[in-house]
Amino acid sequence: DGGITQSPKYLFRKEGQNVTLSCEQNLNHDAMYWYRQDPGQGLRLIYYSQIVNDFQKGDIAEGYSVSREKKESFPLTVTSAQKNPTAFYLCASSMDRPYQPQHFGDGTRLSIL
Amino acid sequence: KQEVTQIPAALSVPEGENLVLNCSFTDSAIYNLQWFRQDPGKGLTSLLLIQSSQREQTSGRLNASLDKSSGRSTLYIAASQPGDSATYLCAVPNAGGTSYGKLTFGQGTILTVHP
Numbered sequence: 001d002g003g004i005t006q007s008p009k010y011l012f013r014k015e016g017q018n019v020t021l022s023c024e025q026n027l028n029h030d031a032m033y034w035y036r037q038d039p040g041q042g043l044r045l046i047y048y049s050q051i052v053n054d055f056q057k058g059d060i061a062e063g064y065s066v067s068r069e070k071k072e073s074f075p076l077t078v079t080s081a082q083k084n085p086t087a088f089y090l091c092a093s094s095m096d097r098p099y100q101p102q103h104f105g106d107g108t109r110l111s112i113l
Numbered sequence: 114k115q116e117v118t119q120i121p122a123a124l125s126v127p128e129g130e131n132l133v134l135n136c137s138f139t140d141s142a143i144y145n146l147q148w149f150r151q152d153p154g155k156g157l158t159s160l161l162l163i164q165s166s167q168r169e170q171t172s173g174r175l176n177a178s179l180d181k182s183s184g185r186s187t188l189y190i191a192a193s194q195p196g197d198s199a200t201y202l203c204a205v206p207n208a209g210g211t212s213y214g215k216l217t218f219g220q221g222t223i224l225t226v227h228p
Contacts, residue, residue, distance in 0.1 A: 006156075031214050042117075042202070042220040050212055058215070090156055094214045098144040099164045102204075102214055104156040
């Protein structure tokens with residue numbers, strides 16, 4: 001079955017630590033996205049990538065970094081510079097053309113220890 | 114900058130009722146509008162995508178309409194069931210820029226259907 005796999009489901013970060021969230025898709029989609037969801041605030045775009053080896057900042061990129069070395073994979077690193085990392089992180093993918101639906105993974109919940 | 118608003122923020126209805134969820138957006142230059150469902154602690158499931166040239170899209174008991182000129186979309190759920198209880202979100206990609214998939218989301222409507 002095609003889909004998007006996010007891991008881990010739950011993640012805990014210590015003070016000063018960088019953590020990496022995994023996102024893998026087997027839908028052969030060109031574009032991949034990372035969103036952050038906070039209670040009562042909807043989803044906000046962190047980073048997106050339209051093609052391998054290229055990515056762009058979204059609305060709230062500070063304190064985060066990404067890479068896109070393979071079409072199937074788009075890992076997100078939450079760095080120690082992100083002072084309020086506790087949130088639900090969602091990865092998505094789509095074909096980078098008009099009228100194409102976006103598909104989502106099941107999310108990773110990140111908390112501070 | 115695109116802004117998306119969903120009304121109401123929460124809705125509680127008895128089973129069997131027909132209901133309407135509203136979504137409005139400020140910039141009508143969109144390619145399409147997508148409705149999603151989110152169960153607690155889960156990712157988003159795509160329900161319907163309406164292209165900018167379409168007025169309606171239907172899937173089972175769900176019907177979504179789009180009035181691009183007035184910046185509005187509605188999601189109609191017929192004969193609601195307890196299993197419909199979830200958060201419903203709408204999202205639009207802006208027509209400007211180089212990416213077709215940069216979505217702006219509304220804050221969602223939390224739906225509870227009582228048996």
